[in-house]
Amino acid sequence: MARISARIAAITESATLAVDAKAKALKAAGRPVIGFGAGEPDFPTPSYVVDAAIAAASQVANHRYTPTPGLPELREAIVAKTKRDSGYEITADQVLVTNGGKQSVYQSFAAILDPGDEVLLPAPYWTSYPECIKLAGGNPVEVFADEKQDYLVTVAQLEAALTERTKVLLFCSPSNPTGAVYTPEQVLEIAKWADSKNLWIITDEIYEHLLFDGAMAPSIPVIYPPIADRTIILNGVAKTYAMTGWRVGWMIGPKDVIKAATNHQSHLSSNVANISQRAALAAVAGTLDVVNEMLAAFDRRRKLIVAALNDIPGIYCPMPKGAFYVYPSVKGVLGKEIDGNRPTTSSELAALILEKVEVAVVPGEAFGPSGYLRLSYATSDQDIVEGIARIKDLLSKAK
């Protein structure tokens, strides 16, 4: 009998967290590592949010268990925020507060998948999706869109991957890892198609406010209401309010799904820490000034990093329209000799870049096919200039 269950043994470590941990460990050991691995804003959480948490810590009510689906005030604030930001009208019993958006991802799949159900997974995809799908008993079916199509899948591609076992389409725009954003017309076309096939849509809106160049990210049940009863929205405070460490996310869905997921959570983690929920309440009920300030910096860094990457022979980096990631193709470099090595996969190239010039990037294998790197530009302008210059120095040795 195996010591570790087949189900859990099949799960791979989160590559993004692994790269980040390695970079932080090297830094702690005194190495001048520059990290592009972490998917988190480099800004502090706003002080009014921190103050709300400090005040909450001294209130005895917050020292106790509270309702599994979340503090009533926070669920109501999420209802109001959802109407304000996407125009979607819901009630509080359609909201479940979870430990970060990540727990919502898992609980959503767990709530609606039966063994063998297939999930259409546009690739490159966020690294946790396939693992959450598998843990929930489903099968991820990758639908790959490369850089020539700006990493955006078409309905024709989805249609080609459809089988009688397909139950769900995963949708994420703006996308982690590519930063790609679907146009409203594309979102509508995909939603209509999914509805015509009786599919569910799990739509990840965690980067909803991180948009550039006038791009828009309409919410699926708003742009196409007929599919609302088969749509689950994932969201959270992590990216919008620089609150990755506070671990507050939520899922929004039909009442029966939210009830089922709440039952699941009641045996898994119960309520999210009340101090964090109070902090999230201050964030969600407040303005969007924080994200607007971050956006100005992210926009500047986005242009800086894309220009610097495209200046490296063999690299092609499309200009992303959302989130804080770039996803260059490195296929023009693979197979060449670089400083006595010949990396043939993006994984080998990422390892070489870390070893030779101490820059941490995440290889494409964490998000789908080899041939790409993901770099988060939620870091200082100075690190962007220095880090990409180091990569350029190394790759200009490619023969």
Ligand SMILES: Cc1ncc(COP(=O)(O)O)c(C=O)c1O
């Ligand atoms: C696409 C996407 N969804 C969800 C999450 C979950 O974020 P958190 O669990 O920190 O709220 C992340 C985090 O990186 C993400 O990139």
